[in-house]
Amino acid sequence: MPTLNPYLSFRDNARAALEHYQQVLGGSLDIMTFGSMPDMGYDPSESELVMHGQLTTDDGMVLMASDTPSGMEYRQAQGISVSVSGSESDRLRAIWDGLSDGATVVLPLEPAPWGGEFGMLVDRFGISWMVAIND
Numbered sequence: 643m644p645t646l647n648p649y650l651s652f653r654d655n656a657r658a659a660l661e662h663y664q665q666v667l668g669g670s671l672d673i674m675t676f677g678s679m680p681d682m683g684y685d686p687s688e689s690e691l692v693m694h695g696q697l698t699t700d701d702g703m704v705l706m707a708s709d710t711p712s713g714m715e716y717r718q719a720q721g722i723s724v725s726v727s728g729s730e731s732d733r734l735r736a737i738w739d740g741l742s743d744g745a746t747v748v749l750p751l752e753p754a755p756w757g758g759e760f761g762m763l764v765d766r767f768g769i770s771w772m773v774a775i776n777d
Contacts, residue, residue: 673694745771
C-alpha cells in the first residue's frame with residue numbers, strides 16, 4: 643500500500659529541526675549524512691548535513707527531512723502546512739505546546755466554528771503547522 647509523508651527541506655538545520663520534532667512527537671529518528679555517502683560528490687565541509695532523516699512515531703506518523711547542499715538551490719517552504727489531527731486531545735495539546743516553543747502563532751489553538759479545536763503556527767524552523775482536535 644502506498645504511503646504519503648511530508649518531506650521537509652532545510653538549508654543547514656534539518657538535524658536541529660528533526661531532533662526538535664522528535665522531542666515534540668516522540669518516536670525514533672534515523673539520520674543519514676552526506677558524509678555517509680562520499681561518492682555523491684558533495685562539498686566535504688557539508689559532510690555532517692542531513693542527506694535523509696526520518697522520524698517515525700509509535701502511533702504511525704512519519705516525517706522526513708533533509709538539508710539542501712550549497713550547490714543546489716534552496717527555497718523555504720511556502721504554501722504548504724504539516725497537519726496533525728485526531729481525537730486524542732491531550733496528545734495533540736502536547737504537540738501544540740511543543741511546536742509553539744519559539745514559534746509564531748498564526749491562529750491560537752481554540753474552539754473552531756466547525757467543532758473541536760484548531761490552531762496554526764509557523765515553527766522556529768519556518769515550517770507551517772496546523773493542529774486540529776476533533777470532537
